[in-house]
Amino acid sequence: MSALPVQTSPGALAAPLDVERIRADFPILSAVRVNGKPLAYLDNGASSQMPRQVIDRLVRYQTHEHANIHRGVHYLTATATAAFEAARATVQRFLNAREDREIVFTSNVTDSINLVAHGYGRAFIGAGDEIIITHLEHHANIVPWQMLCEEKGAKLRVAPINDAGEVIMEEFEKLFGPRTRFVSVTHVANALGTINPVRRMVEIAHRHGVPIMIDGAQAVQHMAVDVQALDCDFYAFTGHKVFGPTGVGVLYGKAALLEKMRPFRGGGDMILSVTFEKTTYNAIPYKFEAGTPPIAQAIALAAALDYVKDVGIDRIAAHESELLRYATESLHAISDVRIIGTAKEKASVLSFNVGDIHPHDVGSLLNDDGVAVRTGHHCAQPVMDRFGVPATARASFAFYNTLAEVDQLVASVRRVQKLFA
Amino acid sequence: MESTQLYQEIILDHNKKPRNWGKVEDCTHTSEGLNPLCGDHIWVTLKVVDDAIQSVAFEGTSCAICKASASMMTTTVKGKRLTEAEALVQEFREMATGKLDVSGGEHHLGRLTVFAGVKDLPSRVKCAILPWHTLHAAIAKEATISTEGEHDPFANA
Numbered sequence: 001m002s003a004l005p006v007q008t009s010p011g012a013l014a015a016p017l018d019v020e021r022i023r024a025d026f027p028i029l030s031a032v033r034v035n036g037k038p039l040a041y042l043d044n045g046a047s048s049q050m051p052r053q054v055i056d057r058l059v060r061y062q063t064h065e066h067a068n069i070h071r072g073v074h075y076l077t078a079t080a081t082a083a084f085e086a087a088r089a090t091v092q093r094f095l096n097a098r099e100d101r102e103i104v105f106t107s108n109v110t111d112s113i114n115l116v117a118h119g120y121g122r123a124f125i126g127a128g129d130e131i132i133i134t135h136l137e138h139h140a141n142i143v144p145w146q147m148l149c150e151e152k153g154a155k156l157r158v159a160p161i162n163d164a165g166e167v168i169m170e171e172f173e174k175l176f177g178p179r180t181r182f183v184s185v186t187h188v189a190n191a192l193g194t195i196n197p198v199r200r201m202v203e204i205a206h207r208h209g210v211p212i213m214i215d216g217a218q219a220v221q222h223m224a225v226d227v228q229a230l231d232c233d234f235y236a237f238t239g240h241k242v243f244g245p246t247g248v249g250v251l252y253g254k255a256a257l258l259e260k261m262r263p264f265r266g267g268g269d270m271i272l273s274v275t276f277e278k279t280t281y282n283a284i285p286y287k288f289e290a291g292t293p294p295i296a297q298a299i300a301l302a303a304a305l306d307y308v309k310d311v312g313i314d315r316i317a318a319h320e321s322e323l324l325r326y327a328t329e330s331l332h333a334i335s336d337v338r339i340i341g342t343a344k345e346k347a348s349v350l351s352f353n354v355g356d357i358h359p360h361d362v363g364s365l366l367n368d369d370g371v372a373v374r375t376g377h378h379c380a381q382p383v384m385d386r387f388g389v390p391a392t393a394r395a396s397f398a399f400y401n402t403l404a405e406v407d408q409l410v411a412s413v414r415r416v417q418k419l420f421a
Numbered sequence: 422m423e424s425t426q427l428y429q430e431i432i433l434d435h436n437k438k439p440r441n442w443g444k445v446e447d448c449t450h451t452s453e454g455l456n457p458l459c460g461d462h463i464w465v466t467l468k469v470v471d472d473a474i475q476s477v478a479f480e481g482t483s484c485a486i487c488k489a490s491a492s493m494m495t496t497t498v499k500g501k502r503l504t505e506a507e508a509l510v511q512e513f514r515e516m517a518t519g520k521l522d523v524s525g526g527e528h529h530l531g532r533l534t535v536f537a538g539v540k541d542l543p544s545r546v547k548c549a550i551l552p553w554h555t556l557h558a559a560i561a562k563e564a565t566i567s568t569e570g571e572h573d574p575f576a577n578a
Contacts (some may be wrong), residue, residue, distance in 0.1 A: 035423055358484035359461050364424035364545060376459055390460040390482050419428060420436075420485075 017319040021399050022311065025051040028302040029400060037370030040405040044394030045190055045349050046219060046374050047240045048306070052269035054244060057303035061296050062222040069295055070269060070286075070348045082296050087100060087302035088285075092303045093250050095235060096226040102258065104251040104285040105293050110140040112236035113184065115288060116213055117144040119261035120234075127153035129181040132210075134159040135386060136189035136196070137194045139379040141215045145184060146168075154181070165192040167199065176208040183212040187219035191380040191394065192341025193349030200345060212257065217241055221398065222320060227252050230362050239297060244304035248297035251288070258284040265290040269314045273352040316399040318347035323397045323406060337413065340387050345398075348397035351378075352415055355404075357420050359393040365419065366393070369412035371405075422541040428485065431493075431535055436485035441478045441495035454481075454555030456547050456568040461487045473502050479555075484548050487537065491552035493533055503560055503570045505529075510553045516540070517549050 023029050026049050032039045041049060061083065067076035069084050083102075094098040100133050102143040106341035121144075125131065131145050135158055142156075149156050157180075164355035167185075180418045182207045200212050205212040207292045216225060227235050234257070239248040254263075263270055263281055267290035272280040281287045308316070327350050336355040336419050354362050363375035374394045384390060395409055448466035451493035460540050462479030468473055477499050479491045494513075512528050515521035523530060539549045547557045549569040558566040 334558075360484040360545070360548065361428070361486070364542065366429070368423040368425050384510075390462070419425070420433065 015315065017234070017311070017315045017399060019211055019319065019400065019402055023402075025053065025307075027052055027055070033067055034370040034372070035295075035368055036115065037368075038408075040401075040408045042220070042373045042395040042397060042401065042405065042409060043144070044373050044398040045394060046242070046403075047246070048243050048398050049309050049400070050243055050245065050300075051120070053307050054300050054303045055397050056294055058300045060144045061299050061386045066296065068292055073205065078293055081297045084293070087253075090302035091121075091250055091252075094220075094225075094309070095250075096228050097252050098228060099255055101284050102255050104258070104288045105298050106236075106249040106288075107247055107294065108238045108240075108249040109215055109236045110249075112138055112234075112249050113213070113215065114144045115251055115264040116184075116234050116236075116261075117148045119259065120211070121145070121148045121289065122151070123260075123262045124227045125152055128179055129154045130156045130157050130175075130177065130179045131155070132175050132180060132183045132205075134172065134185050134196070135161045135382055136167065136192065136194060137184075137186055137380070137382070138167070138190050138217070138380070139404070140217075141184055141186060142382070145182075147379070155179075157406045158382075159185075160223065161194075161383075162329075164343050164363045165189065165194045165387075166343045166381075167196060167201075168192075169197065169204075172201065173204050176204070176210065179421060180208060180210050182211055184215065185212070186215040186217075187225070188222065188347045188349070189380070190343070191219045191378040191383045191392070192351055193218075193346040193396075194343035194344065195223075195345040195347055196342060197345075199230055202230055204217075206231065209300050212307050218347060218349065221308070221316075223317055233257055239301040240305055242301075243307060244301035245294075245297045248294040248301050250301075252292065252417050253284075255284060261288075263287050263290070267291045269293075273280055283416065310397065319399050320397055323401055323403065324348040324350065326403055327395060327397070327406045329408070331413065332404055334410070334413060334417070336417065339420060340389065349392045349394065350396070351392040353389060353392055354419070355416055357416065359391040361420075362413070362416055365416045366409070366412045369408065369415065371412045373409070422538060424487060424542060424545070425544070427536075427538045427542065429535055431532065432485065432489040435489035435492040439479075439492040440486055441476075441492065441499070443478045443480055445476045445478045448476075448478075452555050452559035452560040452563055454551045454558070454567075455565065456487075456551050458569065459484065459548065461548055461551050461568075463487065463491055463552060463555055464492070465552065465559050467556075467559050469503065469560075472504075474498050474500065474506060477556075482552055484545075484552070486536075486548040487551050490536060490549045494552045494556060497531070497533060498556065506556065507560065509533075509559045512565050513553045514550055541549040565568065 065079045069081040153247045157175045211233035216237040235252040240246040270290040340351040359375040443464040450467040461483040466474045477495045523534045
């Protein structure tokens with residue numbers, strides 16, 4: 001298993017993560033016991049836990065700062081507006097976007113992708129045009145494009161993957177043609193952990209003059225993302241997978257593209273003026289933020305991004321890489337365990353099946369031992385079909401997970417195997 | 422409740438060696454059952470003669486709870502009249518959703534009460550019920566059913 005592709009600052013690996021100190025920041029990890037056993041929370045790919053610093057920020061906002069934002073004149077509305085716009089600036093720095101108006105707050109990645117499918121796709125994609133995705137996508141990066149294709153008579157083209165779960169880059173490039181209008185690819189595959197070579201994908205798309213969106217739902221919590229270095233046109237991530245709250249997501253878009261896009265939803269805050277004859281839309285990013293946004297959630301998300309920055313994304317990546325290596329070796333050592341997704345570049349996501357025991361049985365029985373994994377198709381049915389399985393069990397690690405929790409997982413898998421023997 | 426308590430020997434045995442696995446070739450009734458949330462996907466075929474189930478079979482891809490439930494269902498309803506089978510569908514559904522206490526009261530579930538514990542595992546209730554829903558759909562001549570939407574066991578049980 002190779003190291004994760006992050007920029008490692010000098011001396012970072014010399015100061016490894018103090019995992020016990022980190023764990024003390026996450027109240028739920030010690031507060032919850034399952035069936036009398038310590039919780040091993042290995043379902044971070046679905047949703048991560050929140051450190052006390054983020055919970056405290058939420059509480060402080062609700063107890064001292066809350067009012068609706070923009071257009072008010074009183075003290076609290078000014079305070080809330082300042083905190084909300086400061087959160088936008090934090091996200092801008094986190095992604096290294098050029099300007100803060102390139103950051104749109106949405107409700108999650110699904111919402112961000114739908115915004116682009118509607119705002120860009122419905123405006124600029126027509127009959128006979130083509131959209132490229134990959135075989136690794138989450139349903140959230142398939143269905144909005146399918147709906148757009150159905151509406152416009154456009155065509156969805158899917159880049160195939162190899163047996164390791166990596167996009168076959170020659171095939172990806174072959175899909176580009178004169179009718180290609182848009183590309184949307186995942187940064188890290190949620191079901192398999194594969195890290196896509198997104199920098200190369202952006203280069204290929206741009207060589208063909210096509211804009212490209214990257215779904216970063218499974219990426220930003222594991223590695224440094226610099227949207228200017230990537231040069232992607234759109235990038236999306238969600239709060240609750242990066243130690244923030246549910247209900248807030250982010251869409252980064254290059255200002256020039258956002259400006260020529262249609263608004264997604266109509267309503268308050270996205271307008272400059274309204275008469276019954278004509279409405280003038282607000283500037284970006286407000287054009288895309290109709291209605292009261294998730295104010296508290298966006299502010300808490302900024303606190304979560306600050307927390308990640310303080311811990312250090314390079315140290316996080318190094319620790320997770322060690323967790324993934326150890327878990328892969330340990331599970332591989334159990335006869336009859338099949339690991340699905342063996343890409344050279346992987347984030348700390350491990351999909352597996354135990355003999356012919358159905359993953360739902362595995363998941364239910366692991367829970368008896370306090371081990372929380374996700375089971376099912378992970379909203380990636382085409383990936384499951386590609387590997388000929390109806391579902392998998394998936395352990396997804398965060399930087400607060402420990403090697404002891406990997407041992408807990410492995411012991412539990414052995415117990416399940418024994419029960420079904 | 423710990424799931425381990427549900428995985429009793431009889432359930433593990435039916436999972437390993439499912440009875441009446443396959444298709445009834447000269448079937449008169451058939452239905453496809455799907456649980457889109459977890460991917461359980463089964464087919465039930467029946468041969469009904471004079472309002473009685475002369476033969477019944479199932480096949481598909483599913484977890485152990487679903488497969489054992491289907492296997493034990495086929496051994497239970499084989500030879501039963503359609504009205505008796507329908508009554509069992511109703512009783513099984515009520516047991517699995519916690520509406521029928523099998524420790525007391527009148528019921529005809531027999532060994533099927535090994536599935537009573539599923540009521541405490543909300544994520545697994547639909548796995549146990551799917552075969553029974555599919556049987557019901559086959560009898561009613563419905564081609565497919567899904568555990569979601571109108572066939573949600575919690576919606577109409």
